[in-house]
Amino acid sequence: MPKLESPTGAQIARVALVGNPNAGKTTVFNALTGSFQKVGNYPGVTVEKVEGAFTQGGKRYHLIDVPGLYSLDVVSEDEQVARDVLAGTGTQESKPDLLICVMDGNNLERNLFLFSQLAELGLPIVCAMTMTDVAKDKGVEIDDAHLSRLLGVPVIRIVGHKGEGVAQLKDAVSHALLERPTASAIRTKLLSDLRDSFARAGYDYSTEQLESEVAHRPEKLLSDAEPFPEIQDLLTRIRSNQIEPRDRYKWAESITQEVVRVSEAHRIKRRSDALDRIVTHRVFGLAIFVAVMYVMFQSIYTLAAPIMDWIEGGFAALSTWVGPMVESNEILASFLTDGLITGVGSVVVFLPQILILFFFISVLEGSGYLARAAFLMDRSLGWCGLNGRAFIPLLSSFACAIPGIMAARVMPDQRSRLATILVAPLMSCSARLPVYLLLIGAFIEPRFGPAWAGFTLFAMHFMGLIVAIPVVLILNRRVIKGKRLPFVLEMPPYQWPKWKDVALTLLNRAKVFLKIAGTIILFMSMVVWALLYFPRSDADEVAYRSAYASLSEDVKQSISEENFILERQTENSYLGRFGKFIEPVFVPAGFDWRISTGILAAFPAREVVVPTLGIIFTVGSDADEESESLRSQLVSAKWPDGRPLMTPWTAIGLMAFFALCAQCMATLATVRRETGSWKWPLFMFTYMTALAYVAAVAIHQLSRLF
Amino acid sequence: MHQKIQFEVSYESKLMSTTATIPFSDVRVGMRARVASYTKDQPELRRLAEMGLTEGTEFEVVKVAPLGDPIEISLRGYRLCLRRKEADGLLIVVIS
Numbered sequence: 096m097p098k099l100e101s102p103t104g105a106q107i108a109r110v111a112l113v114g115n116p117n118a119g120k121t122t123v124f125n126a127l128t129g130s131f132q133k134v135g136n137y138p139g140v141t142v143e144k145v146e147g148a149f150t151q152g153g154k155r156y157h158l159i160d161v162p163g164l165y166s167l168d169v170v171s172e173d174e175q176v177a178r179d180v181l182a183g184t185g186t187q188e189s190k191p192d193l194l195i196c197v198m199d200g201n202n203l204e205r206n207l208f209l210f211s212q213l214a215e216l217g218l219p220i221v222c223a224m225t226m227t228d229v230a231k232d233k234g235v236e237i238d239d240a241h242l243s244r245l246l247g248v249p250v251i252r253i254v255g256h257k258g259e260g261v262a263q264l265k266d267a268v269s270h271a272l273l274e275r276p277t278a279s280a281i282r283t284k285l286l287s288d289l290r291d292s293f294a295r296a297g298y299d300y301s302t303e304q305l306e307s308e309v310a311h312r313p314e315k316l317l318s319d320a321e322p323f324p325e326i327q328d329l330l331t332r333i334r335s336n337q338i339e340p341r342d343r344y345k346w347a348e349s350i351t352q353e354v355v356r357v358s359e360a361h362r363i364k365r366r367s368d369a370l371d372r373i374v375t376h377r378v379f380g381l382a383i384f385v386a387v388m389y390v391m392f393q394s395i396y397t398l399a400a401p402i403m404d405w406i407e408g409g410f411a412a413l414s415t416w417v418g419p420m421v422e423s424n425e426i427l428a429s430f431l432t433d434g435l436i437t438g439v440g441s442v443v444v445f446l447p448q449i450l451i452l453f454f455f456i457s458v459l460e461g462s463g464y465l466a467r468a469a470f471l472m473d474r475s476l477g478w479c480g481l482n483g484r485a486f487i488p489l490l491s492s493f494a495c496a497i498p499g500i501m502a503a504r505v506m507p508d509q510r511s512r513l514a515t516i517l518v519a520p521l522m523s524c525s526a527r528l529p530v531y532l533l534l535i536g537a538f539i540e541p542r543f544g545p546a547w548a549g550f551t552l553f554a555m556h557f558m559g560l561i562v563a564i565p566v567v568l569i570l571n572r573r574v575i576k577g578k579r580l581p582f583v584l585e586m587p588p589y590q591w592p593k594w595k596d597v598a599l600t601l602l603n604r605a606k607v608f609l610k611i612a613g614t615i616i617l618f619m620s621m622v623v624w625a626l627l628y629f630p631r632s633d634a635d636e637v638a639y640r641s642a643y644a645s646l647s648e649d650v651k652q653s654i655s656e657e658n659f660i661l662e663r664q665t666e667n668s669y670l671g672r673f674g675k676f677i678e679p680v681f682v683p684a685g686f687d688w689r690i691s692t693g694i695l696a697a698f699p700a701r702e703v704v705v706p707t708l709g710i711i712f713t714v715g716s717d718a719d720e721e722s723e724s725l726r727s728q729l730v731s732a733k734w735p736d737g738r739p740l741m742t743p744w745t746a747i748g749l750m751a752f753f754a755l756c757a758q759c760m761a762t763l764a765t766v767r768r769e770t771g772s773w774k775w776p777l778f779m780f781t782y783m784t785a786l787a788y789v790a791a792v793a794i795h796q797l798s799r800l801f
Numbered sequence: 802m803h804q805k806i807q808f809e810v811s812y813e814s815k816l817m818s819t820t821a822t823i824p825f826s827d828v829r830v831g832m833r834a835r836v837a838s839y840t841k842d843q844p845e846l847r848r849l850a851e852m853g854l855t856e857g858t859e860f861e862v863v864k865v866a867p868l869g870d871p872i873e874i875s876l877r878g879y880r881l882c883l884r885r886k887e888a889d890g891l892l893i894v895v896i897s
């Protein structure tokens with residue numbers, strides 16, 4: 096087994112942390128490594144990869160937090176990844192040198208089930224037993240010394256967030272690497288059953304003998320077993336390694352009976368049950384759910400808004416500070432202020448929303464409420480192929496798809512998680528609002544009154560939700576591969592959230608998000624800036640000036656020279672030319688080159704469409720959604736043949752286009768980050784853009800029939 | 802519900818006695834029951850066995866969600882929620 100060498104020449108041991116979901120792996124991981132963590136993705140899959148390191152006795156240990164799993168028999172994507180990590184297949188990495196099996200002391204039977212499978216991997220194992228504090232409160236006593244004897248491996252009690260047992264665990268790990276204790280579990284038991292059966296039949300084998308003969312020359316054993324169907328059966332099971340869950344649970348029950356003592360107190364109903372009678376009640380439960388969600392989203396809006404303003408202000412100040420320093424070089428100045436600073440600023444501004452959302456999610460998860468919310472909501476989302484846990488990601492996406500997509504990590508089932516991620520951007524985020532407000536204000540409200548204006552705004556928000564339903568159904572049938580597993584949801588007892596874990600979660604989310612902003616989005620901003628800026632020459636500018644000078648005084652009254660030149664430069668830019676080139680594609684939707692260019696410019700971030708339309712419709716780049724001059728320009732704009740450019744129906748088509756289109760590269764970059772490959776963001780971009788186009792064309796063509 | 806009742810030899814029963822089994826989807830809150838058998842050998846149902854619902858396992862129905870699904874049960878010292886339909890391949894014997 097090749098081992099990594101550290102710079103000092105000492106060997107680095109690779110230690111994998113394995114256990115059931117919610118057994119406390121992450122808590123043990125945090126306790127062992129402090130905050131020295133690297134969060135990434137396993138290549139090609141949606142599963143997150145967390146790595147860290149710790150030092151013990153001068154030796155360095157590399158720790159991997161393996162995704163939580165119930166069984167080593169591969170059924171889910173998580174389990175496939177976990178298996179690959181443990182077997183050293185699938186990635187370029189070698190097998191771990193040691194496993195830390197994290198076992199929830201309150202739930203020993205089910206955790207021993209997994210242990211019995213891990214034991215068969217032949218790697219040294221150390222058991223870390225968590226939740227012993229909770230067990231004690233419930234009057235459950237676990238004889239860990241006896242458990243350790245029965246399993247053949249060290250069992251260390253650990254309460255990660257209090258730091259109890261951390262030193263002992265590190266110590267046990269370093270010893271186990273030298274002594275390599277081999278776990279004895281169900282296979283050992285089957286071998287001793289086999290030995291006993293053979294003994295009854297008059298054959299005298301030791302278990303060691305049996306083990307080696309089964310592996311290397313089973314012929315003699317098979318012929319000895321010929322007259323005894325019972326022995327044959329055992330032998331086949333051992334040879335094929337086909338051990339049924341039933342057998343494993345029988346073994347787990349026998350171990351649990353020996354090591355767990357439950358005092359009377361446990362038989363009293365759990366405290367959580369009393370709370371659950373209210374929290375999952377059909378009336379109060381739903382009311383509490385609505386209240387919790389309300390507080391959460393209200394906080395996202397109200398608490399984040401001032402910080403977002405502050406960040407925006409900060410980036411604007413940075414622009415005005417940097418601008419004059421590079422004034423001599425016009426290209427550089429535009430690049431730094433319009434490209435770089437604006438581009439990164441437009442993404443970093445989402446950070447407060449993300450942190451507030453994740454604060455709530457980790458508190459709700461840590462307390463056990465998230466499982467209750469999923470329990471309440473499962474039916475309403477389950478019928479179209481999602482599950483109860485999709486609720487928070489989808490609701491968050493109405494504010495912004497980025498935190499919504501990141502929130503989908505509360506979903507342990509990778510298939511549903513992927514489906515949720517792929518439809519999250521269909522929810523109408525707050526960045527679409529300016530487009531709606533601009534167009535409703537220009538075309539709907541003046542003609543049809545405020546009631547229809549309000550209705551249109553509502554319809555735009557509702558449309559994404561409605562469209563998402565068939566999309567999920569199709570995704571689940573045709574696109575997302577893999578077996579559909581039954582939805583299983585564990586209901587943990589209520590607990591106080593661990594504030595340190597909450598803080599670590601926020602820290603990691605912030606790191607991951609800023610990394611996206613600093614790399615992919617930085618790059619894309621520069622590309623789009625260049626497309627909108629170049630080509631630009633002094634000669635052209637002179638020509639534009641003289642063109643402006645020859646305009647009639649009336650026109651000059653309504654368009655400033657600066658805005659006129661800006662419009663001509665944009666029209667002449669690569670993006671503007673491309674907008675003209677692509678105009679025929681958008682004509683069936685009733686859009687001319689100006690709107691096409693606006694749409695193209697909005698692909699990196701849809702919120703730039705309003706200022707871009709401002710430039711193209713010659714009212715300047717500081718136009719916002721309330722701008723009356725931009726609204727009147729839009730209403731009076733004409734096709735070359737004199738027909739009005741936009742009717743209320745074209746406006747609705749344009750809004751529908753924005754509602755459905757994937758015009759946000761920060762979202763696409765986040766999807767890339769969360770799914771581990773470019774395949775899914777590309778797919779998302781394609782299907783959403785196609786949907787948007789079809790909707791806009793359909794609306795325009797239908798409107799012409801009436 | 803009565804037409805769904807089937808008679809089957811339960812796995813655990815050494816006496817080969819027949820016991821009335823019902824599909825999991827017919828459980829009621831407060832019921833104690835035992836897993837009798839799996840009607841189909843689907844890999845998806847294997848997940849339920851891995852979660853501890855092996856033949857012979859006793860469980861109690863704790864709660865049904867307000868909209869009728871999922872169902873919360875208590876088994877092996879922990880709480881698990883399942884959907885009626887997805888656990889339908891599970892035949893159970895009602896104890897009380």
Ligand SMILES: Nc1nc2c(ncn2[C@@H]2O[C@H](COP(=O)(O)OP(=O)(O)O)[C@@H](O)[C@H]2O)c(=O)[nH]1
Pocket residue numbers: 114115116117118119120121122123163225226227228229253254255256460461462590592593596
């Ligand atoms: N009381 C108590 N809670 C724990 C202990 N270990 C973990 N937890 C909590 O159990 C929950 C699940 O833990 P986590 O480490 O996220 O589990 P993972 O899914 O295996 O990574 C979290 O809310 C933890 O704070 C422990 O030893 N005692």
Ligand SMILES: [Mg+2]
Pocket residue numbers: 120121
């Ligand atoms: Mg974890």
